[in-house]
Amino acid sequence: MSYYVPVVVLGALSAVFAIISLVAGTVSGPKRWNRAKLEAYECGIEPTRQPAGIRFPVKYYLTAMLFIVFDIEIIFLYPWAVAFDRLGVFGLVEMVTFVATVLVAYVYVWRRGGLEWD
Amino acid sequence: MSEPGEGAGQPDAAAIAGRERLTEPVVRTGLFGTHTTGDTSGYGGLQVRQPPPLSSEPPYGSYFDEVTDALGGALEASGLSFGTAVERVVAENGELTLHVRREHIESVCRSLRDDPALAFELCLGVSGVHYLTDPGRELHAVYHLLSITRNRRLRLEVSAPDADPHIPSVTGVYPTCDWHEREAWDFFGIIFDGHPALTRIEMPDDWKGHPQRKDYPLGGIPVEYRGATVPPPDERRSYS
């Protein structure tokens, strides 16, 4: 338990530093309002609205989510690879079952078109 | 001026051309836009002479005859004759220029692009020219075409009077001329009929006037430095 005390202290100190920086800047800085500061930044030109039908492209979310899933799979593969010779056949069968389960998910995403970018 | 071959017989061709140029009428002196005697840079002595409009007779030489013959054939196929569409052909300095009547520019461009013997696929853009001293034909639009398959170049020139500055747009044939035509409108006031969106492209959208015309002022301001004021270059007096 005492191993984690420095980590907690570090977390607390960083949080305190961040909060103090933001609060001090907000409280003590000059306040000069002008309308341009409220407008969206679009490299100096007036911001143009997107046409009504175009929504945020969902392919960005899909890419991120698929990455998370397969990255977690890789994370499980690393300790298994390190302790491979001690785990023996049992470990092999276990990992093959795991990879096969994730493979089902992969085939599903592939056939449903989740890997198409356009 | 001395001519090396004068005593021997034929005078030098360059000397003849030079003497002929001196007989052309002087159309402009001084710097652009000056109304005084000239400025300090020495351009007060500038005298621009207007050459007579060039015209070449067939045969033109190198690949020019193939191009004009093929163009004539392609135009006949679409119901137009070469002489109606093209008012003048100039083959000078190894370059072929066709002066096309403005009503037919789109058909001519389409024939040039689509006919396999011509195959001018690439249009390098439209440029505007303003001839202040050519009444009835003040605004010119110049198209440079390149045939990649046959390695040939061609220039088309279309003229329009200032009173009716309309030229049909060729964006249907060469879409790259979209922004070039906007620039010609912005700087010269040439209106391209059939252009999808003819708006200003380089000047601010609410600018008045067409800056690159010869009668548009330079628009400079006087500069003050250490007590002296220097007027902008087109308003400086002559020191001679």
Add this chain to the structure above:
Amino acid sequence: MGIEEKLPSGVLLTTVEKLAGYARRVSVWPATFGLACCAMELMATGGPRHDLARFGMERASNTPRQADLMIVAGRVSQKMAPVLRQIYDQMSEPKWVISMGVCASSGGMFNNYAIVQGVDHIVPVDIYLPGCPPRPEMLLDAIIKLHDKIQNSKLGANRERQITELEQARLRRLPLLPHLRTEVEQ
């Protein structure tokens, strides 16, 4: 909020001013507005030989919200002028402007319809830097002069007094040439 503009003057304020001036001076983040040839010299100033990083200025922010200093490097055309003003407006206080090069300071060699004859027609300028283009050493000199200005900027009531004093000093300044001075003195 906005405490720094309301501080009462006194010895404590002087210390705070020095501290705030120091903090603002050593971490100026430029919003480099590199428009034309002067941008090349600006990039060279950020390079290894003439280093901007030693002033804490290596982090040039492309967003004006996080920028302190706008270095207008290059000629500003009539079409670019509202864009420049919008970027300046979107910068948060405190902000400074260096007009780098003769084109930004006065229109430079382009005395014509298309170029704004000096960005001080559009934004208030703190340091004018002539040159076509100014060498990186000249830009560093301008930046160091700006650092002096930032260090010596006062806060609160002192700031208002400082602004009035500077204005009076400029109004009292005589023309450079003697034959014009006598006109003013009359």
